[in-house]
Amino acid sequence: MRADNQDTPPAKPPSRDGINPPGALPRVVRVNRHWVVRSTLLYGLSISLLLVLLGSLYFRIESNNNLNLKLAGKERALSLAALSLTESMTGVLSDLRYLSRHNELDDYLRSATPSTARRLELEYAAFLRQKRDYDQIRLIDLDGRERVRVDHAHDGVFVTPASRLQDKASRYYFKDMSKLRPNEIYVSPMDLNIERGRIEMPLKPVIRVAMAVSDQNGQRKGYVVINILVKPLLKRLRSFTGAKTALWMLDTEGHWLMGPSPNDDWSRQLPERQANTLPRRYPAAWAEIGKNAAGMLTTDKQHLQYARLFPLRASAVTVDGVHLAQAAAADRYAWILVAATPFAEVEAANARLLRNLLAGGSLLALLFFGLSAALAYVAARGRALSEALEKAVDSVPMLVSYVDTEERYRFNNLAYLRTLGQSPRDLYGKHVREALGDLAYRKILPYLEQALAGKRVEFEQRLDYPGIGRRDVAVTYLPDMDANGQVRGFYAVVNDVTLLKDTQRRESQHMLELAHVSRLASMGEMAAEIAHQINQPLSAIGMFNGAALRNLENGGDQAQVREWLGMIGAQVKRAGEVIGHMRRFVRKEGNQYCELDVNQPATAVVSLLEYEAKARQVALNLDLCEPLPPVWADRILIEQVIYNLVRNAIETLAAREQDRRVTIRTHADTEYVWLEVTDNGPGIDQEIGEHIFEAFSTQKQDGLGMGLAISRSIIGSLGGNLGYNNLQEGGVMFYFNLPLENP
Numbered sequence: 001m002r003a004d005n006q007d008t009p010p011a012k013p014p015s016r017d018g019i020n021p022p023g024a025l026p027r028v029v030r031v032n033r034h035w036v037v038r039s040t041l042l043y044g045l046s047i048s049l050l051l052v053l054l055g056s057l058y059f060r061i062e063s064n065n066n067l068n069l070k071l072a073g074k075e076r077a078l079s080l081a082a083l084s085l086t087e088s089m090t091g092v093l094s095d096l097r098y099l100s101r102h103n104e105l106d107d108y109l110r111s112a113t114p115s116t117a118r119r120l121e122l123e124y125a126a127f128l129r130q131k132r133d134y135d136q137i138r139l140i141d142l143d144g145r146e147r148v149r150v151d152h153a154h155d156g157v158f159v160t161p162a163s164r165l166q167d168k169a170s171r172y173y174f175k176d177m178s179k180l181r182p183n184e185i186y187v188s189p190m191d192l193n194i195e196r197g198r199i200e201m202p203l204k205p206v207i208r209v210a211m212a213v214s215d216q217n218g219q220r221k222g223y224v225v226i227n228i229l230v231k232p233l234l235k236r237l238r239s240f241t242g243a244k245t246a247l248w249m250l251d252t253e254g255h256w257l258m259g260p261s262p263n264d265d266w267s268r269q270l271p272e273r274q275a276n277t278l279p280r281r282y283p284a285a286w287a288e289i290g291k292n293a294a295g296m297l298t299t300d301k302q303h304l305q306y307a308r309l310f311p312l313r314a315s316a317v318t319v320d321g322v323h324l325a326q327a328a329a330a331d332r333y334a335w336i337l338v339a340a341t342p343f344a345e346v347e348a349a350n351a352r353l354l355r356n357l358l359a360g361g362s363l364l365a366l367l368f369f370g371l372s373a374a375l376a377y378v379a380a381r382g383r384a385l386s387e388a389l390e391k392a393v394d395s396v397p398m399l400v401s402y403v404d405t406e407e408r409y410r411f412n413n414l415a416y417l418r419t420l421g422q423s424p425r426d427l428y429g430k431h432v433r434e435a436l437g438d439l440a441y442r443k444i445l446p447y448l449e450q451a452l453a454g455k456r457v458e459f460e461q462r463l464d465y466p467g468i469g470r471r472d473v474a475v476t477y478l479p480d481m482d483a484n485g486q487v488r489g490f491y492a493v494v495n496d497v498t499l500l501k502d503t504q505r506r507e508s509q510h511m512l513e514l515a516h517v518s519r520l521a522s523m524g525e526m527a528a529e530i531a532h533q534i535n536q537p538l539s540a541i542g543m544f545n546g547a548a549l550r551n552l553e554n555g556g557d558q559a560q561v562r563e564w565l566g567m568i569g570a571q572v573k574r575a576g577e578v579i580g581h582m583r584r585f586v587r588k589e590g591n592q593y594c595e596l597d598v599n600q601p602a603t604a605v606v607s608l609l610e611y612e613a614k615a616r617q618v619a620l621n622l623d624l625c626e627p628l629p630p631v632w633a634d635r636i637l638i639e640q641v642i643y644n645l646v647r648n649a650i651e652t653l654a655a656r657e658q659d660r661r662v663t664i665r666t667h668a669d670t671e672y673v674w675l676e677v678t679d680n681g682p683g684i685d686q687e688i689g690e691h692i693f694e695a696f697s698t699q700k701q702d703g704l705g706m707g708l709a710i711s712r713s714i715i716g717s718l719g720g721n722l723g724y725n726n727l728q729e730g731g732v733m734f735y736f737n738l739p740l741e742n743p
Contacts, residue, residue: 031380039376044369051368055361059354066349067341071296071303074339077240077247078307081337084236085309092209092228093185099127099137100211100224108139108148109215117148124150125157135193135206136227139213142178142220144169152229166196177210177223186210190230190249190257190335192269199269205230205257234258241339248338254278254286260340278338289336302342309335399494402480405452405487407432416494419465437466444475451477451490460497472498541568595630595741598673601639602664605646616660618650623665631673631738637714641722642675644707645734649679652732656681672720672737680731684724693722711736 099105104123108116124137128150139148146165151158168174173188180186188208193200210225234249237258241247249258254277255268267273279286285304288297294307393400394414402411412420412427420427420435432448433441440463447457457477464470478491545568606620613620646662653660665676684692693712708722715722715736722736 031377031384036373036376036380039379040369040373043372043376044365047368047372048365051361051364055357059350059357062353063346063350066353067303067346070341070346070349071305074241074246074303074305074341078305078337078339080240081237081247082307082309084240085233085335088228088233089187089209092226095127095131095134096185096209096211096224096226099124099226100213105139105213105224106216109213109221112147120148121150121159124148125159128152128157133229133232134226135204135229136225138225138227139222140168140174140177140210140225141222143167144171144174147222173208173210173225174223177212177225180210180212180223182212182214184212189251192266193227203266205234205266237337246340248278248340250278250336250338252290252334252336254290257335289338301344302340304338304340306336306338309337397496399492399496401492401494402489403432403448403492404489407448407452409435410489421466437464439464447475447477451479452487454479454481454485454487471496592636593632593634596633596635596638597628597630598633598638598666598675598738599624599626599628601635602642602666602675605639605642606664608643609646609650612647613650613662616650616654617658618653618660618662620646621661621663623663625667628666629668629673630741631718632741633718633738641711641714641736642677644711645677645736648707649677649681649732649734652681653679668740672739674735674737676733676735678727678731678733680729683726683730683732692724 102123104116104120108120110116120139128134128137132152135152137150138146141147145167146160149160149165151160171194173186176188177186186209188210190205190207193204193206207228207230208225209228210223212220212223214220234257237247237249247258248256248260250256251268253268255266256264256273256276256278257266259265259267259276264273264276267276279290282299285297285299288295289304289306292306292308296303296305298304396413397415399416399419400411400413401409401416404410408429408431409427410429412424417424417427422430422435427435432444436444443461443463447459450457456479458475460472460474462470462472474495474497476493478493480488480490482488548565548568602624603622606622610620642664646664649662653662659680661680663676663678665678667674693708712722715738718738720736720738722734724732724734726732
């Protein structure tokens with residue numbers, strides 16, 4: 001058995017794309033995917049090809065830059081190495097000059113005794129402690145025998161005893177020293193140190209510098225010799241290239257002093273390494289290096305930059321007029337520095353560059369493909385949105401147009417065209433005055449001028465449109481500005497609110513009728529009080545009239561009669577005021593808005609309710625602000641609101657046995673005029689308070705619950721607000737505010 005809910009309307013069928021029902025404004029538009037794919041491939045491949053060309057050119061340039069930078073770095077390393085060698089030799093020669101001229105040496109040369117020898121040893125030992133790169137300081141006599149020798153040892157400085165001093169007469173460097181002229185300095189080739197006819201192990205490469213010394217008579221007595229440790233010097237040289245095998249040092253015959261591998265070093269003195277010379281390994285390169293002072297060449301594996309240094313030439317170093325020895329075999333003591341740049345080193349840098357280019361190019365290609373896809377999608381979606389928005393703008397029931405600075409139409413939607421009964425071609429470029437007519441144009445001209453001055457404008461008007469007659473419209477003008485803030489025109493959005501305004505007018509009339517009925521009902525509820533108010537002056541009139549008649553019959557005082565007649569007139573006036581105020585309060589007529597002082601209706605309401613308040617033993621207090629700024633309102637409607645609030649306050653005090661008080665207070669701030677009605681009654685129950693301003697909501701047993709609903713409607717129509725607050729000390733305060741006429 002099927003149970004159908006007859007009250008549930010059938011669901012609308014979904015659209016074929018499952019996104020929007022037929023006729024709905026599309027939030028998602030259909031995009032031409034094939035066009036997007038074609039555009040993405042076209043733009044993406046074009047940009048990728050351009051990236052490949054640019055990347056190839058960049059790779060070629062950077063590859064050359066890499067090679068040039070590495071060659072420049074090696075050339076700089078060669079220069080620094082040469083400079084370091086020169087500076088090292090300069091310092092050594094300065095030390096040698098000192099060691100060949102100090103007092104202890106002079107004393108020893110005058111008299112070679114154990115005492116002078118000991119002082120000389122101590123002087124050499126003290127000097128050697130300060131020079132970590134020196135291995136030995138020796139004094140050798142003219143026969144080649146060591147007379148004083150101080151060595152660096154692992155645990156300090158060691159003075160060699162006389163019994164262990166050696167004969168160096170057969171060594172090549174002693175033979176070269178014997179050829180020194182006065183003031184000449186000898187520098188030996190770089191070789192391995194030999195002790196007692198055997199190469200010292202571990203290998204200790206040294207350079208020997210020497211200078212002849214003479215006694216006070218100028219007679220040569222021997223030679224001061226310094227052995228310089230080569231390993232610290234070579235370590236400094238290698239530091240200039242940053243690689244252990246990038247800088248080579250050779251002698252003039254191509255033997256390695258510092259080679260591509262530690263197993264190549266000292267090939268002249270180590271028989272097992274003599275086959276590893278540069279001439280045998282790179283004969284073509286040696287053919288050029290061996291005969292030129294400096295240059296660069298390329299082998300099948302690397303680039304070689306070289307420079308030849310001649311430490312034995314007199315022009316090489318000069319210190320205080322003392323020159324390096326100019327020996328007959330000076331060229332044999334040249335040093336050749338070679339900086340090697342292997343192809344693999346450059347290729348590794350180029351490989352890193354290529355990997356970075358490929359990675360970056362791939363990312364850029366992906367990025368450009370993504371951008372191309374995004375741009376293509378945006379273009380396609382923009383086209384689809386443009387079509388959808390054009391359809392949407394033409395479908396809305398409002399009139400949408402664009403007006404330029406000359407007040408000419410540049411765009412009108414379909415509703416605008418239909419309203420004016422013109423085609424797009426006829427309305428485009430037409431002046432607003434010509435399209436709407438002179439009367440409508442004069443009404444909207446002030447707003448047009450504000451919009452063209454850059455101000456957003458909203459207004460409502462009743463306009464006579466050609467062909468359709470008078471209509472109520474709500475209009476919004478939105479200025480269109482360029483990047484510099486200059487107005488280019490404005491958008492006009494016009495909404496036909498004729499039906500709404502007609503409804504509001506009917507509701508306003510209905511509210512007036514309800515308010516009138518409410519006032520009549522209030523007068524009915526006050527019938528006894530009204531009768532009492534009128535009965536009092538009538539009773540007084542009867543009393544004064546009877547007294548006057550009796551006085552006249554008895555021939556009494558005429559002055560007393562005149563006084564009673566005056567009192568009768570005052571009572572008649574008072575009764576007339578009561579009747580007149582009640583007639584005005586209950587009369588039915590259209591709204592009469594004017595500038596109003598709220599104190600006036602407040603005073604009138606207190607006068608009207610004075611007798612009822614006295615009958616209920618309620619004290620009415622007025623606390624009025626003088627002067628009070630005016631508001632724009634209808635006096636009768638404001639009196640009705642105040643009447644409802646004060647009378648409700650009086651009625652709520654019935655449960656209080658004594659000290660019943662109602663205070664009506666007015667004041668103003670910068671925007672509103674306020675009226676407050678405060679009582680000291682029981683307050684408003686929370687459940688009732690949530691709905692107290694709704695129709696038919698009341699705490700009174702015989703009330704209809706319309707007074708506060710009508711009052712809020714009246715205050716709301718005037719732009720104000722009606723509310724209440726329960727007071728902490730007891731009682732409640734109802735209040736309303738009205739906007740100032742000229743705030």
